[in-house]
Amino acid sequence: MLALTGLGKTYTGGVQALSGFTLDARPGEIVAVIGGSGCGKSTLLRLISGLDTPTAGNVNINGETVKQPHPLINLIFQEPRLLPWLSVRDNVGFGLAHLSRAEQASRIHEALCRVNLEAYGDRLPKALSGGQAQRVAIARALVTRPEVLLLDEPFSALDALTRETLQQHLLDIWSETRATMILVTHDIDEAVSLAHRVIVMKPWPGRILDEIVIAQPHQRAGSDFDRVGAQVRSALDRSLSASAPAAHSKTRPQHSLVLETSP
Amino acid sequence: MTIGAAEPGLAVGVDDGRAETLAMSRRSSRLTFLTGRWGHAFVRFAVAIALPAGAFLLWELAVDSGLASGRLVPPPSRILVTLADLWTAGQLADHIASTCLRVLLGFLAGAAAGALAGSLTGYFRFLHASVDPTLQALRAIPSIAWVPLFILWFGIFETSKVVLIATGVFFPVYLGVSTALLSVDRKIVEVGRIFRLSGFDLVRRILFPAVLPAFIVSLRAGLGLGWMFVVAAEFMGASEGLGYLLVDGQQLGKPDQIMAAILIFAIIGKLSDALLVRATAPLVAWQDNFSRGGL
Numbered sequence: 001m002l003a004l005t006g007l008g009k010t011y012t013g014g015v016q017a018l019s020g021f022t023l024d025a026r027p028g029e030i031v032a033v034i035g036g037s038g039c040g041k042s043t044l045l046r047l048i049s050g051l052d053t054p055t056a057g058n059v060n061i062n063g064e065t066v067k068q069p070h071p072l073i074n075l076i077f078q079e080p081r082l083l084p085w086l087s088v089r090d091n092v093g094f095g096l097a098h099l100s101r102a103e104q105a106s107r108i109h110e111a112l113c114r115v116n117l118e119a120y121g122d123r124l125p126k127a128l129s130g131g132q133a134q135r136v137a138i139a140r141a142l143v144t145r146p147e148v149l150l151l152d153e154p155f156s157a158l159d160a161l162t163r164e165t166l167q168q169h170l171l172d173i174w175s176e177t178r179a180t181m182i183l184v185t186h187d188i189d190e191a192v193s194l195a196h197r198v199i200v201m202k203p204w205p206g207r208i209l210d211e212i213v214i215a216q217p218h219q220r221a222g223s224d225f226d227r228v229g230a231q232v233r234s235a236l237d238r239s240l241s242a243s244a245p246a247a248h249s250k251t252r253p254q255h256s257l258v259l260e261t262s263p
Numbered sequence: 264m265t266i267g268a269a270e271p272g273l274a275v276g277v278d279d280g281r282a283e284t285l286a287m288s289r290r291s292s293r294l295t296f297l298t299g300r301w302g303h304a305f306v307r308f309a310v311a312i313a314l315p316a317g318a319f320l321l322w323e324l325a326v327d328s329g330l331a332s333g334r335l336v337p338p339p340s341r342i343l344v345t346l347a348d349l350w351t352a353g354q355l356a357d358h359i360a361s362t363c364l365r366v367l368l369g370f371l372a373g374a375a376a377g378a379l380a381g382s383l384t385g386y387f388r389f390l391h392a393s394v395d396p397t398l399q400a401l402r403a404i405p406s407i408a409w410v411p412l413f414i415l416w417f418g419i420f421e422t423s424k425v426v427l428i429a430t431g432v433f434f435p436v437y438l439g440v441s442t443a444l445l446s447v448d449r450k451i452v453e454v455g456r457i458f459r460l461s462g463f464d465l466v467r468r469i470l471f472p473a474v475l476p477a478f479i480v481s482l483r484a485g486l487g488l489g490w491m492f493v494v495a496a497e498f499m500g501a502s503e504g505l506g507y508l509l510v511d512g513q514q515l516g517k518p519d520q521i522m523a524a525i526l527i528f529a530i531i532g533k534l535s536d537a538l539l540v541r542a543t544a545p546l547v548a549w550q551d552n553f554s555r556g557g558l
Contacts, residue, residue: 051453051456051457068459069456069457069458069459071459074457075457077450077453077454079450081450081451081453081454083451083454083469084549084550084551085472085475085549094454094458094468095457095458097464124549125549126549126550
């Protein structure tokens with residue numbers, strides 16, 4: 001169980017990136033976080049991952065406060081960030097140094113199979129396409145079997161076809177691992193097709209504007225998909241129009257719009 | 264019945280065909296050689312050597328035809344004769360060995376110290392703030408300024424020479440490693456942090472491989488300076504070495520000996536650099552470099 005309580009971040013110089021962010025993510029829940037540029041989405045993931053320290057509030061996983069990178073939390077960055085001097089296999093196994101060689105090999109093989117790259121183990125990152133590199137990054141995060149997987153716009157740099165394929169990959173992985181996922185995205189369709197809950201953020205400082213719960217099972221399509229998409233779009237429009245720096249409220253929004261669609 | 268017997272014209276045609284096939288095969292094997300690994304190396308060598316070889320040839324012709332006297336700048340033929348004489352007298356190998364040994368020892372000591380100091384100041388901000396300004400000031404001191412002091416401190420024999428060469432090698436290696444560490448991409452360091460690497464593991468698994476290409480470049484720069492500093496070191500009263508040949512040539516008015524020593528410096532300097540590049544190439548094969556192809 002991932003719990004964020006009153007999470008806030010003010011950088012040196014007084015720039016307030018995030019304020020009063022509270023969220024309880026159930027085990028196995030996919031939460032999409034959407035909002036315009038500068039609304040603190042990436043800051044939020046950095047705080048949850050332990051890469052940055054919050055200046056207010058805290059992050060808890062299974063009751064334990066996260067103060068630095070935690071073994072049960074992993075982060076997939078916007079760009080693959082593969083280590084160019086390591087082969088695909090060694091990149092995937094980067095976080096497994098504490099395990100025996102046999103266990104490492106087994107987990108790496110399993111993770112590479114999950115992202116359909118079992119034949120690419122010996123290649124160097126420079127020989128991979130953008131989509132393949134991002135799949136390796138996903139495998140590298142999965143191999144440590146995290147309970148919480150953070151995804152920072154992981155498909156934004158990819159073409160539409162690759163993006164769609166990887167979204168399906170992610171859903172397949174989720175259905176096998178049931179990890180809690182926090183997905184930061186700019187893409188409304190991506191948020192609506194993958195998440196159980198969409199959180200719309202507004203900027204300066206970053207905080208929650210709306211929450212939209214999607215009860216419909218995955219493989220969503222048709223009028224329900226369009227309706228939820230329209231709700232998210234409407235909330236996002238309000239978020240973008242509320243982008244004046246004067247809106248420096250440090251409080252959580254007074255109204256949370258919670259909508260449910262029938263399965 | 265053979266085709267040749269039945270149709271003589273065709274037999275000739277067949278022979279011509281064979282000859283043509285043979286010629287094509289020879290051309291093809293020549294092309295295969297040129298496009299193969301050794302052929303490629305040969306072509307690169309030929310292109311690289313063309314400029315100095317052309318210059319030597321022109322100078323030889325100029326002296327031979329009387330356009331230049333060749334007294335102060337002797338022609339290549341005279342330099343080669345001098346080299347052969349030195350070799351035959353058994354001196355050249357000793358001079359080369361002495362110089363190479365000094366450069367090797369100075370290079371190893373300077374590179375090790377530079378890498379260590381660069382790693383410490385690159386990794387620890389406090390050390391960078393406190394030590395780097397002093398080292399940068401020391402770096403600005405001309406090599407020759409150290410000579411009297413090193414002679415006083417370490418005497419006139421080998422130690423002062425090796426220390427002077429090590430001083431020359433130290434600074435480019437220090438600067439290369441320190442700067443490279445300070446400019447390691449934050450994004451890949453964060454990958455290490457996500458996997459909870461810190462301290463020595465972070466250095467070993469992220470920082471060291473990340474700075475390796477810059478470290479190798481700094482080693483090459485350091486080695487180049489090592490060859491420069493060895494001359495200054497051998498000016499400090501050496502009785503053998505290529506630097507000694509230079510001083511000896513100047514004092515006895517033997518420009519051919521000076522040119523011969525310079526030529527050997529150029530050759531072994533280039534060979535040592537090529538050896539370093541070749542030895543370290545597998546370590547940085549992962550780099551996704553810009554390449555224009557061709558040579």
